[in-house]
Amino acid sequence: MTGLKKTIIRTGLETLYFSGAHVMMRPFVSGLGAILTLHHVRPARPDRFQPNRLLEVTPDFLESVLRYLRRAGFALVSLDEMHQRLIEEDFRQRFVCITIDDGYRDTLQCAYPILKREQVPFAVFIPTSFPDRLGELWWLALEAVVARNEHISILVNGEEQSLECRTLADKVHAYDQLYGWIRSFATEDELRNVVRDLSARYQVDIAAFCDDLCMNWEELTELAADPLVTIGAHTVNHVMLAKVSEQVARSEMAMSRAVIEASLGVRPDHLSYPVGDKTSAGPREFRIAAALGFKTAVTTRPGVLFASHRDHLTALPRISLNGEHQQLRYVRVLLSGAATAVWNGFQQVDAA
Ligand SMILES: [Zn+2]
Secondary structure, rough: OOOOHHHHHHHHHHHHHOHHHHHHHHHHHOOOOOEEOEEEEOOOOOOOOOOOOOEOOHHHHHHHHHHHHHHHOEEEOOOHHHHHHHHEEEEOOEEEEEEOOOOOOOHHHHHHHHOOOHHOEEEEEEEOOOOOOOOOOHHHHHHHHHHHOOOOHHHHHOOOOOHHHOHHHHHHHHHHHHHHHHHHHOOOHHHHHHHHHHHHHHHOOOOOHHHHEEOHHHHHHHHHOOOOOEEEEOOOOOHHHHHHHHHHHHHHHHEEEHHHHHHHOOOEEEEEEEOOOOOOOOOHHHHHHHHHOOOOEEEEEOOEOHHHHHHHHEEEEEOOOOOHOOOHHHHHHHHHHHHHHHHHHOOOOOOO
């Protein structure tokens, strides 16, 4: 995320918090509850260059969020329980679901002990190529290329371009440039090809990230045995589904469910769209997920849940616990619905 964007988000959250506006707006915009998104939960690292830091929070922060949620009277429920409450219109108590994407090993090592001790149900969304050790965590490969080199050359539209990566500021700029460029591609294939090419040029072993960072099937079996844990599907190859053909999108969703069922003996009823923003999941994906029989599917479109989401169960918004903003007051503002209401133009459901 660019520095400017971070500042705008932070300033907006601070303004809503310190002006008290989020308290005044809460009765109108807070909805029924929310689904929280986490990725890594692990101790803070000292590295100065951490372009993916938004994807990780510390165990201490997770603990303080859980304590706050209990204090504030939220019911902490599973996705099945949330689904039931939505379809039965049981809105007596505001609720929060905890979801953790990608199946990193720190989910088992750092998040699980806390959630277990607090008896909090949670869902883990697994891209099956990660435990199969065939996954490409391309955003980490990109980070490694920029971190380990002082200079990068890359082919853009057939022309050799070069990027300086000497200082921290150079690296932040180079990463933002590269990330923005590859996210603008129309297809997932183009993105993967550029990252594979860069990784080969600069000797970054993409496959190694799976082994280093992601749970294997044994570890997932251990986690899945706990009734607190819901295992959800997150496609096979962690693809941005809107950037592949309809046939591939459908098979990515269906295959990941079949592989999880075969490996863990549980058939996932819930799906998380990889990346999950508007460029990676839209009406076509919402329709396919519903047709495949998923009870719910979650995006990363920001928002809290309203009664009207009952009719859009495969297009649910979530609220990300962003590692760049690890302050309880931001969580309070986000769960008040005030920030997301402003970002969404006060529209409750965004399924278009
Ligand atoms: Zn993911």
